[in-house]
Amino acid sequence: MGLPTGWTCSTRPANAPALVPRQGRLRAASLFAGIGGLDLGITAAMETKIYVEKDEACKRVLQRRIADRQLDAGKIISNIEDMVPADVESIEAVVAGFPCPDIAISGKKRGLSAERSSLFRFVVKAAAWSKCGTIVLENVANILSDTMRSVFFEVIAYLWCLGFCDLRWGVLTASSVGSPQCRKRWFLVGFRSQEDRQRFQDLMPALEADDVKGIATKPWNQQNTVALKDWLVPRMPQSEKERLLQLGHAVVPQCAQAAVSLLTHMPVEPKVPSSTAAPCSST
Numbered sequence: 001m002g003l004p005t006g007w008t009c010s011t012r013p014a015n016a017p018a019l020v021p022r023q024g025r026l027r028a029a030s031l032f033a034g035i036g037g038l039d040l041g042i043t044a045a046m047e048t049k050i051y052v053e054k055d056e057a058c059k060r061v062l063q064r065r066i067a068d069r070q071l072d073a074g075k076i077i078s079n080i081e082d083m084v085p086a087d088v089e090s091i092e093a094v095v096a097g098f099p100c101p102d103i104a105i106s107g108k109k110r111g112l113s114a115e116r117s118s119l120f121r122f123v124v125k126a127a128a129w130s131k132c133g134t135i136v137l138e139n140v141a142n143i144l145s146d147t148m149r150s151v152f153f154e155v156i157a158y159l160w161c162l163g164f165c166d167l168r169w170g171v172l173t174a175s176s177v178g179s180p181q182c183r184k185r186w187f188l189v190g191f192r193s194q195e196d197r198q199r200f201q202d203l204m205p206a207l208e209a210d211d212v213k214g215i216a217t218k219p220w221n222q223q224n225t226v227a228l229k230d231w232l233v234p235r236m237p238q239s240e241k242e243r244l245l246q247l248g249h250a251v252v253p254q255c256a257q258a259a260v261s262l263l264t265h266m267p268v269e270p271k272v273p274s275s276t277a278a279p280c281s282s283t
Contacts, residue, residue: 041256133196
């Protein structure tokens with residue numbers, strides 16, 4: 001997966017080096033945080049203050065990784081419906097790998113009107129409440145397919161209405177950064193203003209396309225290979241089932257790092273909206 005050995009375990013420390021606090025990072029809220037893979041990938045630019053995650057096994061992992069100082073110390077909210085404006089009042093960035101079951105190619109493709117993927121509305125609420133200047137989203141690549149095009153346009157429309165006029169998105173596979181799986185994912189980075197974009201560019205290390213090839217050779221990505229026979233077992237303990245579920249929904253950190261960096265530093269100037277096509281106000 002590209003996660004450090006032992007990352008999914010809540011009883012022993014993983015083998016990654018402890019997080020070294022850096023100055024000036026954006027205060028971030030991580031919605032649908034899972035086991036923190038997305039946060040780990042962009043930790044150079046983001047200091048996560050709030051984690052929102054419902055799954056009990058994932059929460060135990062988040063708590064352990066915070067205790068290990070491999071994730072930022074932050075409040076964990078169990079139910080996104082319990083999030084209130086005060087939780088995000090000091091937040092400068094919203095990060096969200098919002099639910100994909102109703103968007104994925106293997107799902108029912110009901111889009112944002114269905115029970116799970118409609119939770120995207122809380123991403124909109126968090127961004128509106130916090131008036132954050134930066135947003136990072138992740139989902140399945142199928143969001144760009146012909147069948148899900150209306151969902152993609154709806155997401156873009158919401159962000160535009162919130163004032164995110166500079167939007168960049170793309171698809172990157174985990175195999176592109178050395179992981180032995182395809183795992184194609186869509187990433188989006190958005191900014192409200194040129195100042196917000198410049199600040200994030202200053203914080204997020206720039207990567208050239210050729211640099212991506214070497215990302216997976218970092219020491220913290222070694223010794224993570226698992227023999228196929230170890231996965232294909234008819235019976236396994238509950239802890240292993242939980243681990244598989246965690247990994248199944250997790251973001252490969254190196255993939256997030258590469259995608260967000262490349263999008264952030266892409267040399268494309270955003271289109272400036274005309275006075276007759278200004279973003280609608282957010283409430």
